[in-house]
Amino acid sequence: QVQLAEFGGGSVQAGGSLRLSCVASGVPFSQYAMAWFRQNTGKEREYVGAISWSGDTIDYADSVKGRFTISRTNAKNTVFLQMNSLKPDDTAVYYCAVSDVAIVAGTDIGYEYWGQGTQVTVSA
Numbered sequence: 001q002v003q004l005a006e007f008g009g010g011s012v013q014a015g016g017s018l019r020l021s022c023v024a025s026g027v028p029f030s031q032y033a034m035a036w037f038r039q040n041t042g043k044e045r046e047y048v049g050a051i052s053w054s055g056d057t058i059d060y061a062d063s064v065k066g067r068f069t070i071s072r073t074n075a076k077n078t079v080f081l082q083m084n085s086l087k088p089d090d091t092a093v094y095y096c097a098v099s100d101v102a103i104v105a106g107t108d109i110g111y112e113y114w115g116q117g118t119q120v121t122v123s124a
Helices: none
Strands: 003-007 010-013 018-025 033-039 046-051 058-060 068-072 078-083 092-099 111-114 118-123
Touching (some): 018 092, 018 118, 046 092
Antiparallel strands (some): 033 046, 033 092
């Protein structure tokens, strides 16, 4: 049974920071990339960024470059999303996802497993 457990969501004022984490378990792949997505109410799911299994390749959406940082633990089953300089536009449900390829950037196609999502709310 694959489970992706997300932590760290909450409410913060604009300019503040949050650190999200996602712990994957039971993934039937020897290696897997992980990514973050977000979705505002009534809108399509938006790609945030992705990191390869080794962590050598990291990709970010233009909207978060310079503000968000994705990292991965040595255990590889945990990924973090450090969010700094948060804006109200960052308000969304944030999801982590797993892909069995090296990395899938810019799209949710190819991600096999998804977390339950964690709410991030940024007030003006």
